[in-house]
Amino acid sequence: MTITALAVLAGGTYLMRLAPLLLHDRVRFSDRTVRLVELGAVALLVALVATGTWFEGREFAGWARSAGVAVAAAGIWWRLPFVLVVVLAAGTTAVLRLVGVP
Template sequence: MSATVAAILVLAVGTYAFRLVGPVLHGRVELPARLQELLAAGAVVLLVALLATGALTEGGAFAGWARPVGVLVGGVLAWRRAPFLVVVLGAAATTAGLRAVGVA
């Protein structure tokens, strides 16, 4: 067995074990309320960072103004509880419209 195959098997077993720990320990380990709040806030921060990276950059450079404005329109529509299809189409139409008039 090569080192690559061994590394893949070790990572596969580790991934399976990591996923199995959640259901096995559910209800047996109690996290403090403050830690639960911090974990929830951390998840939100990571999602916002991912959104900002995807919305503002392309190939390591600024993506232009059309994409962030489209994402902003989509965010406002989602905040106003518009249906998902309306959110996606609104963001796409805004971005396409801005690009059509020459806003990069």
Template sequence: MTSSPTLVLATAVLGAGTFAFRLAGPVLRTRVTLSPRVERLMATAVVVLLAALVATSSLTESHSFTGPARPAGVAVAALCAWRKAPFVVVVVAAAATTALLRLAGVS
């Protein structure tokens, strides 16, 4: 187990590094220019990373498939968001879909 001063030091170093990393964006924005092609690629990369995060968190749990209830809830949320429903409606619809499927025995 790590000692308390080591934990405090590690937390401070990680906090300072995070602050420096976040500060680098606004500071370097005026010095670094990206081509329109690179900006389009970065926008596409954001969408791909978010899709991978959604797929990973909605389809797997502890290195195995979650069952059909959670992906069905995510699909309902995606449909509601696509139809431009308010965020609260999206969350409640997804949670209700997942809960009702699990209540019906569809894990």
């Protein structure tokens, strides 16, 4: 059963990635549909970041992680280099946890 499920999921993933290449010139979408799909992708990304920031399982992840994400967001807003954004966010979280902030 597991092998069958894995094969079906792998095949479905492959077909989903192959479909745009095969159908690119045959299927046209309206500008509104394209815009809604783009907004849907942004909404899913925001939901993923929010749940990853504030929750660990079913519990609140703590203020240190939230502060680290806020520092990362500020660094991105200021257009800092990505490596610096990651280091600042991780450093903020680490220092806050070191001083006892959950």
